[in-house]
Amino acid sequence: MVQRCEHCGQTVMTTDKQCWHCGKKLSSGKSTLAKPPQLATAVSEENSTPMPPFTTILLYAGLTAVALLILMATTRAIGQAPLFVTNSDNVPPAGWQPFTDNQLRFTLNLPETWQLFDMTRAPETLTLRSSPPLQAIDQTFDALVPDTQLLFLGTEDTAVFDDGSPVFVLVAQSRRLQQLSPEQIIAYAQAQLPENVTLSAVNQLKDSVAEQTGSLLFNIEQDETLWRCLEQIGPGDDSVYLVVTCTSFAQYPRHQSDFEAILRSFQPLGS
Numbered sequence: 001m002v003q004r005c006e007h008c009g010q011t012v013m014t015t016d017k018q019c020w021h022c023g024k025k026l027s028s029g030k031s032t033l034a035k036p037p038q039l040a041t042a043v044s045e046e047n048s049t050p051m052p053p054f055t056t057i058l059l060y061a062g063l064t065a066v067a068l069l070i071l072m073a074t075t076r077a078i079g080q081a082p083l084f085v086t087n088s089d090n091v092p093p094a095g096w097q098p099f100t101d102n103q104l105r106f107t108l109n110l111p112e113t114w115q116l117f118d119m120t121r122a123p124e125t126l127t128l129r130s131s132p133p134l135q136a137i138d139q140t141f142d143a144l145v146p147d148t149q150l151l152f153l154g155t156e157d158t159a160v161f162d163d164g165s166p167v168f169v170l171v172a173q174s175r176r177l178q179q180l181s182p183e184q185i186i187a188y189a190q191a192q193l194p195e196n197v198t199l200s201a202v203n204q205l206k207d208s209v210a211e212q213t214g215s216l217l218f219n220i221e222q223d224e225t226l227w228r229c230l231e232q233i234g235p236g237d238d239s240v241y242l243v244v245t246c247t248s249f250a251q252y253p254r255h256q257s258d259f260e261a262i263l264r265s266f267q268p269l270g271s
Helices: 054-079 125-130 132-142 182-192 252-264
Strands: 001-005 010-014 085-088 096-101 106-111 114-118 151-158 167-173 197-206 212-224 224-237 240-248
Touching: 001 106, 001 132, 096 151, 106 114, 106 167, 125 132, 132 151, 132 167, 132 182, 132 212, 132 224, 132 240, 182 212, 182 224, 182 240, 224 252, 240 252
Parallel strands: none
Antiparallel strands: 001 010, 085 096, 096 106, 114 151, 151 167, 167 240, 197 212, 212 224, 224 240
């Protein structure tokens, strides 16, 4: 049987009297049995962490990949979200379609052939705002209250302000005007409108939910052009909406019924 020297621990034979490694005399019965070598870097059981099963690792990897794909698809969908969506709750006349802005602030009906522009996002916004009719409306809004924000423009696809005879609807909002009722806004407008704006008619209305609205019929003189506009004023959750339909004075009788239908269809959406 193999034994070990009690002095140096090296292997010796049971018949050896002296360790041939260290030279010291061996005492009978004091040598120890040889033990199998152990790794010096062995980790104690209490400090070791068991590896998870391979199937668990695959499961976590799969879930992570799915989560990343969903995140990428959602981000892409948000970036490609439509400016306007169809609103099935608002039933339009034949040949018309209901639209709701992407931020779900309001809905209205428009002829299907009209072009739509989100004035807060459309790349054409600066060009459109520099056109004569929108300049006239913008100046009128600025004369009323400086915080007015243009939100939406709908116009006939045959005239995006190039031929001098546009037909359009413009939606704007003001938070400061929310402090006033539609009746007070109309009285304020009569006192604040620029000299080139002339009021033709003023109406006080109440809609189906008994919220007071008001409408104004007015003319805007700009250079040698006379615009005729029908505007509706109505409260929203946190602002007042100004919905203006306009065209040239000569074209207004032909579009008056459409303008009135557009204004009737306009509905602010609650938060």
